[in-house]
Amino acid sequence: MIWLGIDTSNVPLSIAVVKDNQLLVEWTSSIKVTHSVGAMPAVEEALKQANINPGEIDVIAVAEGPGSYTGVRIGVTIAKTLAWTLKIPLVGVSSLQTIAGNGLLFNGLICPIMDARRDNVFSAIYTNDLTADLPDGHYAIETILEKLALKQENVLFVGKDVSIHWQAIQRVLGDRAIRAPFYLDLPKASVVIEQAMKKPLPSIEETHHFVPEYKRITEAETNWLAEQQKVGESND
C-alpha cells in the first residue's frame, strides 16, 4: 500500500510517502514560499526520491483544514485532482488534529493553535489518543482558555502560532501549560497519513464532493447575514 500525504494548511509545507507502513520520504519546510509554487515540485521530488510513479500511489491523504483559506485550498485541489485522475481514494484529516498528533505521547491534553487574528484562533482540545474533547473550530483564544481552566490535566500547546498567545495562555493556566519544542510545531504529512489510515477508505466517487473544512463562513456572507437580520428586525 503506497500513501501520498499532503499538508499545505498554513505557511509550512509537508509532503510524505509511506509504503507498507514505512515512511520512505518526508519533506517538511517552513519557508515563506507560496504553496502554489512549492507544493507540486515537492510532490514530484518526494515521489522521485522514493522511486515511485504517480500511477503506483494507492491512496492520498490531505490535511483538509482549518487553516489559511488559500493554503488549504491548494493542498485540497492538488489532492482532489490527483485522486480523481488516478482513480484512487482520497482521505481528509483535520489540520488541527495533524499538529496535535505531534504530541501523541504527551501525558495530558493537547491544544493545537493556529492564529486567526484579532485574538481569535483555529483550535481544538484533543485528548492524548487524539479524540476531540472540544471540536475543531474558530474560537476566541479566551474561550479556549476558559475551557482548559476547568480541566485538571496539563496541556501541551503545539503549533507555530502558540508564541503569539503564550502570555495569555500562561496567565490563565500557569504551570499547567506546556510549550511543545519547536520541532513539534510543524505539521507532518506522515501524521496526516497515519491519522488517515484509521479512517475507512471512501469510494472514489466521493472525491468530486471533497471540500475543505474552512470552519468559518466568508466575511461577505457574515456581513450579508447581518444585513438580512437588520432588514428582518426593522420589518417586525
Add this chain to the structure above:
Amino acid sequence: MSKDQIILGIETSCDETAASIVRNGCEIVSNVVASQIESHKRFGGVVPEIASRHHVEQMTIVIEEAMKQANMQPSDLDAVAVTEGPGLVGALLIGINAAKAFAFANQLPLVGVHHIAGHIYANQLTEPMQFPLLALVVSGGHTEIVLMPDHGTFKLIGETRDDAAGEAYDKVARVLKLPYPGGPHIDRLAHEGVEPIAFPRIWLEEDSYDFSFSGLKSSVINYMHNAEQRGEEIKPQAVAAGFQASVVEVLTAKTLRAAKEYKVKQVIAAGGVSANKGLRKSLEDTFAKEGIPFNVPPLFLCTDNAAMIAAAGSVMFEKGIISSMSMNGKPGMTLFDWN
C-alpha cells in the same frame, strides 16, 4: 498525415469554472462552463473568496465532464493549458494547481496561458486568423486595442486609463439599480427605443488609442443626481441608451482608426463586453462599410471559457512554450510574445 493535436484547457480566472478539449487549436471537441453568477448576485459583484471556494467544489467535476463529452482519456491528450493570469489570484490558483496535478499524474506538458491571449484566440475557433490583425479586447477587467503582426506577437497600442468598459457598465447598472451583472440589462434597455440622453464622448489626445470611462460614469451619476434634485422622472432606458451610445461610439471609432493606420487584414472583438449587441452591430456595420474583414466569436466564446485557453495554448505548445511545476498564478500578468 500527422496526428491530431489535442489540448485540455482549464480556466478559473474569475467566476467561471471551465474545462474544454480543443483539436488542432481550432476545433472544439467539448466545452464545459460552470457559472457562479447565482452565488455572487446577492453581493452585487464577484466575491473573490466565494469564487475560490466554488472553484474547488467544481474543478474536478468540470474537467471530468469535458473529458466525458469528448469521449477521451488522459492518454489522448498532448498537453494541458491553463490560465496563468491575469485574474483573481485565489481563483487562478485553483485552476493552476488542478492543471499541474493532472499534468503530473498523466505525464503531460503544462502550458500557462495569458487570459487575454485566450480571448483573442477564441476567434481561431470560428475562423482562421489573418495577420496583421487588430483585436479590441473589452471585458469587466480589460479595455485594450492589441495589434498582432503574427501568431503570438502582441503589441498593446491602447488601453483604458481608468475603468474597464465592463466595469463602467456594472457601475452604471448599479446606479440604475439593475441586478448584477449589469451589462446585459443596460444593453437590453438601450434597445427599447427611447431617445438617448446626450452624454459626452471621452476621446483623450487626438492621436491616442487609450480609453477613459470614469468621466462618462460620473456624467451619468451627475445626470441622475440633478434629475432627482429637480424631481424629474428618470427614464432608465434613456440613460442606458445614452451611456451605451457613448461607449460604443468611442470603442468603434478608435478601433477603426487603428485598423486603418496599421493596415490590418482582419479586425476581431474579444472579451465579455463583445457579447454586447449594440457594440457588435456598430463594429460589424462600420467594418463592413470600410471593407475590412471583421470577426467576433459567438456569445458563448466571448464570455470566459476554457476552449479559448486551449486554442491559445495550442499555438504556444507548437512553439515549444512549456511551463514548469512551479508555475504560480499571476494576477497582474502582462501579455508576452511567444518567441
